[in-house]
Amino acid sequence: xxxxxVAAAPDALFRMAADELARIATDAASARGVCHIALSGGSTxxxxxxxxxxxxxxxxxxxxxxxxxxxxxxxxxxxxSQSNYGVAxxxxxxxxxxxxxxxxxIRGELSVAGSAASQYEDALWQTLKPASGRPPKFxxxxxxxxxxxxxxSLFPGSAAIGEVSxxxxxxxxxxxxxxxxxFTLPLINEAANVLFLVTGEAKAPILERALTGNESAQELPxxxxxxxxxxxxxxxxxxxxxxxxxxxxxxxx
Ligand code: 6PG
Numbered sequence: 001x002x003x004x005x006v007a008a009a010p011d012a013l014f015r016m017a018a019d020e021l022a023r024i025a026t027d028a029a030s031a032r033g034v035c036h037i038a039l040s041g042g043s044t045x046x047x048x049x050x051x052x053x054x055x056x057x058x059x060x061x062x063x064x065x066x067x068x069x070x071x072x073x074x075x076x077x078x079x080x081s082q083s084n085y086g087v088a089x090x091x092x093x094x095x096x097x098x099x100x101x102x103x104x105x106i107r108g109e110l111s112v113a114g115s116a117a118s119q120y121e122d123a124l125w126q127t128l129k130p131a132s133g134r135p136p137k138f139x140x141x142x143x144x145x146x147x148x149x150x151x152x153s154l155f156p157g158s159a160a161i162g163e164v165s166x167x168x169x170x171x172x173x174x175x176x177x178x179x180x181x182x183f184t185l186p187l188i189n190e191a192a193n194v195l196f197l198v199t200g201e202a203k204a205p206i207l208e209r210a211l212t213g214n215e216s217a218q219e220l221p222x223x224x225x226x227x228x229x230x231x232x233x234x235x236x237x238x239x240x241x242x243x244x245x246x247x248x249x250x251x252x253x
Pocket of ligand 1: 041042043073143144145152
């Protein structure tokens with residue numbers, strides 16, 4: 001039974017997600033002295049990043065012991081309006097004391113997206129120092145979901161969905177006629193926690209298919225997220241959850 005947490009409206013949803021992220025980060029920093037979080041892109045998490053930058057939440061995350069990564073990035077420079085890093089920099093990074101050396105952006109400005117992907121894998125090795133034979137284990141990975149069921153930059157039908165050894169790849173996305181750089185499912189599925197953030201009526205049909213259907217990960221890449229031993233939590237507002245069966249909703253707040 002998927003763990004779905006439904007909030008009456010987006011602002012309550014982002015408070016629930018921010019509280020969970022703060023708990024994860026605080027526990028990790030207390031246990032290991034460091035916390036590794038991968039932020040997601042798109043428009044949904046902007047409000048969460050802005051919330052984390054407010055006085056109410058700014059002190060809830062141990063920023064000086066937190067390393068930030070991105071679960072995907074567009075093949076653009078960091079100052080592009082399309083940059084997932086750029087969105088987080090404006091909404092969050094400028095407002096919290098995360099050391100610049102703890103911010104690990106994907107170098108979308110490189111002419112060859114594949115080089116950005118391999119450099120990012122190196123950064124994952126060096127920073128997370130994975131156990132031998134295992135992908136790096138993030139304390140939390142934030143993910144969004146598109147209306148076609150994509151997540152990160154794993155789009156339906158992409159060969160990247162079936163990647164089993166690399167942690168970061170740079171698929172060409174036909175839909176945008178552009179490359180992306182994205183985490184792969186083996187890396188995502190190694191995480192201790194994955195938090196999906198889904199809001200709005202437009203996502204209701206795909207969220208129902210994702211949580212109650214039986215399509216393959218090739219058809220609906222978000223269905224490829226099955227954590228090896230971590231916690232997968234779906235955060236949805238009432239509009240996005242409106243097509244779900246009642247037993248899937250853990251309650252609205
Ligand atoms: C990206 C994201 C992507 C996003 C979904 C949902 O780079 O666009 O990583 O996977 O999370 O497309 O986007 P919205 O939040 O804008 O609906």
